[in-house]
Amino acid sequence: MKKQNSKVLSRRSFLGTIGTTTAALTIVPNYVISGLGHKAPSDMINVAGIGIASQGSLDIQQIATPDVPVKPFTPGQLAGLSKSGQEYQAMVIKWTQAMPKQPGEPKPVKLANIYALCDVDSNYAANTFASYPKAKIYSDWRQMIEKEKSIDAVVIATPDHNHAPIAAAFIKEKKHIYLEKPMAKTIYECRKLAELAKQYDVVTQMGNQGHATEGTRKTVEWIQSGVIGDVREVNCYTSSPIWPQGNIPRPAGVNIPKNLNWDVWLGPAPEKAFNPELCHFAWRGLWDYGTGAIGDLGAHILDAVAWALNLGLPSRIQATSTPYSSDYMPLAESVVYEFPDRFTPGIGYMPAVKVTWSDGGLQPPRPATLEPGRPIGAATYIGDRGIIMHDSHGAMPELVPANAAFKGPDPWIARTGNNFEDWIDGIKNGKKSGNDFSWSSKVTEIMLLTNIAIQAQKANKILEYDAANMKFTNLPEANNFFGYEYRKGWTL
Numbered sequence: 001m002k003k004q005n006s007k008v009l010s011r012r013s014f015l016g017t018i019g020t021t022t023a024a025l026t027i028v029p030n031y032v033i034s035g036l037g038h039k040a041p042s043d044m045i046n047v048a049g050i051g052i053a054s055q056g057s058l059d060i061q062q063i064a065t066p067d068v069p070v071k072p073f074t075p076g077q078l079a080g081l082s083k084s085g086q087e088y089q090a091m092v093i094k095w096t097q098a099m100p101k102q103p104g105e106p107k108p109v110k111l112a113n114i115y116a117l118c119d120v121d122s123n124y125a126a127n128t129f130a131s132y133p134k135a136k137i138y139s140d141w142r143q144m145i146e147k148e149k150s151i152d153a154v155v156i157a158t159p160d161h162n163h164a165p166i167a168a169a170f171i172k173e174k175k176h177i178y179l180e181k182p183m184a185k186t187i188y189e190c191r192k193l194a195e196l197a198k199q200y201d202v203v204t205q206m207g208n209q210g211h212a213t214e215g216t217r218k219t220v221e222w223i224q225s226g227v228i229g230d231v232r233e234v235n236c237y238t239s240s241p242i243w244p245q246g247n248i249p250r251p252a253g254v255n256i257p258k259n260l261n262w263d264v265w266l267g268p269a270p271e272k273a274f275n276p277e278l279c280h281f282a283w284r285g286l287w288d289y290g291t292g293a294i295g296d297l298g299a300h301i302l303d304a305v306a307w308a309l310n311l312g313l314p315s316r317i318q319a320t321s322t323p324y325s326s327d328y329m330p331l332a333e334s335v336v337y338e339f340p341d342r343f344t345p346g347i348g349y350m351p352a353v354k355v356t357w358s359d360g361g362l363q364p365p366r367p368a369t370l371e372p373g374r375p376i377g378a379a380t381y382i383g384d385r386g387i388i389m390h391d392s393h394g395a396m397p398e399l400v401p402a403n404a405a406f407k408g409p410d411p412w413i414a415r416t417g418n419n420f421e422d423w424i425d426g427i428k429n430g431k432k433s434g435n436d437f438s439w440s441s442k443v444t445e446i447m448l449l450t451n452i453a454i455q456a457q458k459a460n461k462i463l464e465y466d467a468a469n470m471k472f473t474n475l476p477e478a479n480n481f482f483g484y485e486y487r488k489g490w491t492l
Contacts, residue, residue: 045152045176045427046115050141050166053125054089054280055180056157059207060117062420063155065108066131077123080257082282084243089281111424115151118144123259124280139261141166151175153427157207161289162267164189168492171196171204176427178420180207181299182291183437183444187470188483190448192492194441205423205433206440208299209393212422216304216394217413219381223308224347225409228383228399231309234355235364235380236301238392240293244277245285245360246331247323251275268486285328291451292329293359297392298447299440301378302357304394306443308381309353310344313445313467319453322360332360335450357450370400452481 049060057070072093078086118138119125129137138144144151153176156166164184167177177197183206184190197204210216223231253273256262262274269288284290305311314337321330335357343349358364363376367387370376377389380400387400399406416422416434426433445467453463456478464474472478486492 043428044110045112045424046150047112047153047155048116048118048144048148048151049114049128049155049157050118050144051156051158051162051180052117052119052128053121054157055207056119056155057125057128059155059157059178059180059420060114060128060132062109062418063111063424064114064132065106065110067133068131070131071127073127077126080121080123080259080276081280082243082277085279085281088242111420112153116144116148120261120265121259121280123257140264142169142264145169145173153178153203153423156180158267159265159283159289160185160291160295161269162265164193164492165268165486165490167193168196171200171202174200174202176203176423177437178205178207178423179437181440181444182206182295182447183440185289185291185295185448186481186483187445187448187452189492190441190444191470194437197437203423203426203431203433204437204440205419205426206299206435206437206444207419208303208435208440208443209419210300210395211303211307211435212416212419213394214415215390215397216307217411217415218408219304219388219390219394219397220308221411221413222388222397222408223381223383224310224344227386227408228381228388229385230351231381231383232351232353233382234305234309234353235358235382236305236356237358237362237364237376237378237380238293238297238301239361240297240359241285241329241331243282243285245292245324245329247325248328249325250286250327251277266487268490268492271487287327287329290329291448293333294335294357294447294450297359297378298357298450299443300392302355302446303435303443304390305355305379305381306446309339309350310342310347311339311353311355311442311446312342313442313465314339314355314449315465315467316462317449317453317465318462319450319457321454321457324454329451330360330454332358332362333450333454334358334362335453337446337449367400371402374402452478455481 047063049056052060073089078089114132114135116136117129117132118141120139154170155178156163157180160182163179167179171177183193254275256274284296316338319333319335321333324330337355339353341349341352356364366376378392379390381388388397389400390397423433456463456475459475461475463472466473470482
């Protein structure tokens with residue numbers, strides 16, 4: 001307890017000092033803030049959404065309540081999706097209907113003005129377009145960036161392979177960026193976006209909602225306050241993917257529907273034929289467009305781990321998987337990352353830690369103290385004095401075995417509101433968001449190292465990673481996977 005209290009007190013003292021200093025610096029007149037190129041807190045910023053049919057629609061609804069309620073997808077709209085996309089949307093509708101209804105009318109949200117909307121599929125995005133009738137409509141984001149100079153910030157929720165080119169273009173126009181997870185398809189793109197965001201001094205945020213939750217903050221406070229002692233092992237798990245992956249061929253090309261701008265959907269990816277089984281959700285499992293289960297769920301699970309343990313980048317990584325093809329990623333994989341010991345202010349040195357990732361239904365070993373019948377969590381931290389487990393997004397951290405009487409240390413991490421409130425507040429007040437690209441690029445790089453290790457597994461080596469120079473020192477051919485050649489006409 002003495003060790004725990006000293007950690008909590010040192011953080012309180014440190015944070016209290018920082019809070020006092022920050023308050024002194026940020027209480028300035030609005031005209032001073034505007035003169036620095038930042039929006040005054042009272043100003044309404046103009047937000048554009050790109051990729052707004054599914055997740056993007058949910059994102060912008062968190063920023064501004066629709067003027068017209070968003071209608072459910074019609075059978076005709078769903079008919080144009082991949083089979084896994086149809087199943088996913090049916091699941092979303094089922095979850096929505098099962099959610100308990102809050103008494104009274106929900107309070108309208110108006111963090112910003114939804115100024116423009118862009119989506120390559122006019123049919124799939126029709127309901128969102130109709131819900132913001134004042135917004136300007138585009139199917140090609142390049143036309144939007146050229147014509148709409150009044151845009152202040154952009155929400156990007158396209159497939160992974162389009163994240164970096166779109167974000168980079170808007171950053172260079174000094175537009176603030178909310179970018180869905182994962183930040184990018186490749187590690188090179190992640191590092192480039194973080195570099196550009198710093199160079200152009202824009203407020204960025206990755207769409208990892210769990211970073212702003214109470215559960216994640218509790219996990220960080222419990223781990224860093226020494227509740228379970230030193231942590232040397234963490235096991236992470238998801239049952240995904242829930243879309244096609246494995247040793248399967250790419251479906252044959254068919255005619256492109258008139259409602260789809262396939263050229264813009266492809267973006268920097270290789271020129272290949274269209275098939276509905278490639279679009280709208282199913283793309284996650286293809287090497288050309290997605291990043292697999294780790295790209296979809298990794299940020300929601302690994303973010304709390306990286307924050308709680310102050311992880312940098314791994315020094316060693318190895319992976320094994322089920323068979324895969326030249327088009328599709330494996331259906332299941334198991335990955336081991338090794339992180340060296342590191343110094344954390346207020347704590348001291350934290351020991352080296354091994355982090356494992358399992359997906360596709362492969363579960364990590366059950367801790368001996370985990371009660372029979374109790375499901376294993378998305379992340380399990382094994383300390384020398386106990387175990388903590390939580391679900392995806394850092395949700396519901398608990399001790400193993402369960403202890404209803406445990407309250408944990410007093411909170412010491414600032415609570416910032418949800419991901420969108422944090423981002424908009426940063427734009428208005430000229431400050432970084434909690435999950436900006438300087439942080440989220442590192443979390444995403446950990447995730448994307450998985451896909452490199454999968455492709456390099458036939459070499460039968462544990463990859464030695466020189467993160468400072470972005471290279472593998474014992475397998476030079478694996479360095480070819482840090483990026484790829486963009487299709488002609490597309491740049492970063």
